[in-house]
Amino acid sequence: MTELPVQDTSPTFLGMPSFQRAAAGALADTQQRRNLAHATATIRAKRAAAVGEVEGWEDLRLAGAAAKDEALHHLPDYLEQLEANLTARGATVHWARDAAEANQVVVDLARAKGADEVVKVKSMATQEIELNEALEAAGIAAWETDLAELIVQLGEDRPSHILVPAIHRNRAEIREIFARRMGAVGRAAPADLTDEPERLAEAARLHLREKFLRARVAVSGANFAVADTGTLVVVESEGNGRMCLTLPETLITVVGIEKVLPTFADLATMLQLLPRSSTGERMNPYTSMWTGVTPSDGPQEVHVVLLDNGRSRVLADEVGREALRCIRCSACLNVCPVYERTGGHAYGSVYPGPIGAVLNPLLRGTSSEVDQSLPFASSLCGACFEACPVRIDIPSLLVRLRSQVVDEANGRSAEAASMKAAAWVFGDHRRLEASQRAATLGGRLLGGRTLRSLPGLGAWTQARDLPTPPTETFRQWWARTRGDGPATGGDRPAGHGDRPASGGEPHTPEEGP
Amino acid sequence: MSSRDEILARLRAATADVTTRPGERGPVPIIAATSESAQATLTLFVETVTDYRASVVRCRPEQVGAEVAAALVRGRAHTVLVPSGLDPAWVERARDAGLRVRPDEDDEGRPLSADQLDGIDAVVTAARVAVATTGTIVLDHAPDQGRRALTLVPDHHVCVVRAEQVVHDVPDAVALLDPARPLTWISGPSATSDIELNRVEGVHGPRTLDVVVVD
Numbered sequence: 001m002t003e004l005p006v007q008d009t010s011p012t013f014l015g016m017p018s019f020q021r022a023a024a025g026a027l028a029d030t031q032q033r034r035n036l037a038h039a040t041a042t043i044r045a046k047r048a049a050a051v052g053e054v055e056g057w058e059d060l061r062l063a064g065a066a067a068k069d070e071a072l073h074h075l076p077d078y079l080e081q082l083e084a085n086l087t088a089r090g091a092t093v094h095w096a097r098d099a100a101e102a103n104q105v106v107v108d109l110a111r112a113k114g115a116d117e118v119v120k121v122k123s124m125a126t127q128e129i130e131l132n133e134a135l136e137a138a139g140i141a142a143w144e145t146d147l148a149e150l151i152v153q154l155g156e157d158r159p160s161h162i163l164v165p166a167i168h169r170n171r172a173e174i175r176e177i178f179a180r181r182m183g184a185v186g187r188a189a190p191a192d193l194t195d196e197p198e199r200l201a202e203a204a205r206l207h208l209r210e211k212f213l214r215a216r217v218a219v220s221g222a223n224f225a226v227a228d229t230g231t232l233v234v235v236e237s238e239g240n241g242r243m244c245l246t247l248p249e250t251l252i253t254v255v256g257i258e259k260v261l262p263t264f265a266d267l268a269t270m271l272q273l274l275p276r277s278s279t280g281e282r283m284n285p286y287t288s289m290w291t292g293v294t295p296s297d298g299p300q301e302v303h304v305v306l307l308d309n310g311r312s313r314v315l316a317d318e319v320g321r322e323a324l325r326c327i328r329c330s331a332c333l334n335v336c337p338v339y340e341r342t343g344g345h346a347y348g349s350v351y352p353g354p355i356g357a358v359l360n361p362l363l364r365g366t367s368s369e370v371d372q373s374l375p376f377a378s379s380l381c382g383a384c385f386e387a388c389p390v391r392i393d394i395p396s397l398l399v400r401l402r403s404q405v406v407d408e409a410n411g412r413s414a415e416a417a418s419m420k421a422a423a424w425v426f427g428d429h430r431r432l433e434a435s436q437r438a439a440t441l442g443g444r445l446l447g448g449r450t451l452r453s454l455p456g457l458g459a460w461t462q463a464r465d466l467p468t469p470p471t472e473t474f475r476q477w478w479a480r481t482r483g484d485g486p487a488t489g490g491d492r493p494a495g496h497g498d499r500p501a502s503g504g505e506p507h508t509p510e511e512g513p
Numbered sequence: 514m515s516s517r518d519e520i521l522a523r524l525r526a527a528t529a530d531v532t533t534r535p536g537e538r539g540p541v542p543i544i545a546a547t548s549e550s551a552q553a554t555l556t557l558f559v560e561t562v563t564d565y566r567a568s569v570v571r572c573r574p575e576q577v578g579a580e581v582a583a584a585l586v587r588g589r590a591h592t593v594l595v596p597s598g599l600d601p602a603w604v605e606r607a608r609d610a611g612l613r614v615r616p617d618e619d620d621e622g623r624p625l626s627a628d629q630l631d632g633i634d635a636v637v638t639a640a641r642v643a644v645a646t647t648g649t650i651v652l653d654h655a656p657d658q659g660r661r662a663l664t665l666v667p668d669h670h671v672c673v674v675r676a677e678q679v680v681h682d683v684p685d686a687v688a689l690l691d692p693a694r695p696l697t698w699i700s701g702p703s704a705t706s707d708i709e710l711n712r713v714e715g716v717h718g719p720r721t722l723d724v725v726v727v728d
């Protein structure tokens with residue numbers, strides 16, 4: 001079979017340094033680390049409570065994974081069914097092989113409506129294709145309407161978290177951004193704006209309402225696209241999604257082809273898994289479902305852009321395709337000890353955290369420095385798998401990608417890259433411990449076969465021909481046989497497969513500011 | 514080759530190893546909490562709605578008008594929007610209390626514009642179904658609920674739910690819904706946690722949600 005095309009790495013991230021070098025900068029930023037630590041700890045606790053309430057949680061995870069696998073394994077059939085149902089309900093379906101094609105479709109549609117602006121709901125797919133930049137280049141303003149996206153856009157910044165893209169900004173910074181920038185692009189912030197969250201939200205409400213009421217074209221993503229009915233689903237909190245999906249005359253929804261669900265009944269599973277995993281709520285404030293055009297209710301012109309952009313390549317990887325199950329809940333980010341310290345920017349993509357470390361090299365290939373380094377941006381502790389509502393085995397996928405990177409690299413360059421990784425790993429004693437635990441897990445996965453690469457160290461260890469690591473580190477052995485507590489770092493030595501389902505606690509102690 | 518045909522060809526090639534047929538997994542498993550009794554479900558619904566800081570009251574059918582009026586007065590509403598299919602008895606008391614109750618039409622009988630809706634304080638609707646485990650009400654925008662914009666632009670939503678519409682868990686609701694209709698699932702008032710993860714009620718949707726449960 002011919003190689004399927006990789007996703008172009010966007011110019012924003014093309015020159016991105018390796019994860020380790022980018023992370024070094026983030027680690028030095030105490031403000032960001034403090035914000036992130038607070039945020040991830042808060043969401044972790046909420047998620048644990050919301051998941052703990054559901055007796056059949058493990059059954060739901062299995063059903064969620066099965067629904068996505070069914071869709072992915074028969075993706076062409078389900079996409080054709082989706083297209084037929086959408087068309088029958090008055091929607092127009094467009095197909096886009098890559099980012100450039102998708103952007104062109106949206107730009108052409110907006111132009112045909114004579115629009116010089118569009119309102120947008122947060123969507124990772126449109127971030128991935130850099131639609132805002134494409135619209136801007138065509139003279140069309142794209143207004144982000146999620147509070148966090150607004151903060152990011154006004155701050156001329158990049159999002160750092162799937163769910164809370166402005167997690168790296170505290171309230172004082174947000175007040176400053178609103179006061180300084182809102183007036184330039186619309187209704188200014190009130191002169192007496194304080195940094196109370198209520199006042200900041202009110203300023204955003206007033207600023208954006210003006211835009212919602214006059215907008216004629218909206219652009220959204222979708223969390224799910226149901227093949228057997230043609231229903232699209234957007235899950236949100238603030239109501240900006242409902243505004244965009246309801247008020248404008250024209251609605252354009254950009255949907256990654258992996259968002260397909262086989263049947264409407266599968267939503268019963270997904271609507272239990274997603275909110276509890278992502279925001280730790282029983283249900284998010286608003287979920288909108290629409291099926292094509294409804295006469296005299298909402299947009300009368302409905303377009304759907306089905307986006308490939310590297311996904312078919314991931315699907316062709318019989319093991320790696322599991323990553324396409326991802327429903328972008330961000331639970332894996334919040335339990336990740338590496339993410340908690342480095343933040344999202346170091347991942348060099350709109351998909352950060354553990355899933356980003358897997359998905360980006362799969363989507364984009366491993367030719368850039370950042371994509372080569374991403375599989376090493378993990379301690380392989382296994383918390384991400386335990387948290388994942390659709391059971392993506394991220395640690396195993398990372399191990400596989402590591403050996404692929406090492407296989408592809410030759411001589412010096414591989415060694416140079418892994419030396420940088422080593423410097424980063426050893427920059428902090430906790431990371432060394434994490435790496436040792438990870439090496440143990442690597443030993444388990446390899447089942448005693450020769451070690452290809454020590455997790456976190458890459459080809460460097462291969463070059464030194466290290467013996468296969470023991471299934472226990474010395475520290476873990478000491479803790480088990482002599483110590484009266486768990487090994488340093490608070491976790492027992494175990495592969496992720498046999499960790500208790502309640503996993504998801506951080507693996508290193510919270511760091512004080 | 515068109516983009517469509519090329520993408521489908523890529524996907525067929527990518528899944529060439531798959532040996533199962535579509536649908537072979539069988540019916541979707543229903544994983545849902547079960548209810549001890551209809552009363553237990555109702556009690557749970559009231560608790561979970563309250564957890565979202567929405568206000569919820571239970572009343573008998575003849576008290577609905579009074580409860581709706583009380584909620585509107587509490588919210589200091591002056592103008593109230595009423596979808597065409599709403600039971601007129603539900604807003605009678607509000608009218609008596611001096612509130613301006615108006616339908617979704619302007620002087621020429623056209624549906625109100627978004628700007629006009631923005632000048633209205635509150636809306637009263639029915640619901641299609643409600644979910645106890647999650648404290649959710651689902652609208653399918655039938656005539657007693659109105660088109661989607663009505664329950665979005667005004668800042669205060671009073672929603673009347675009949676006891677028999679409250680189901681126990683999410684799958685029970687999904688089974689009752691008609692995917693051909695637009696559907697809005699509402700769990701508490703609009704909220705954001707984007708500022709240092711503090712939950713702030715009310716960004717763009719109605720900042721006040723009152724639920725009246727009738728049994």
Ligand code: SF4
Pocket residue numbers: 325326327328329330331332333355384387388389390391392
């Ligand atoms: S990989 Fe799993 S846990 Fe991570 S964002 Fe995707 S669905 Fe959520």
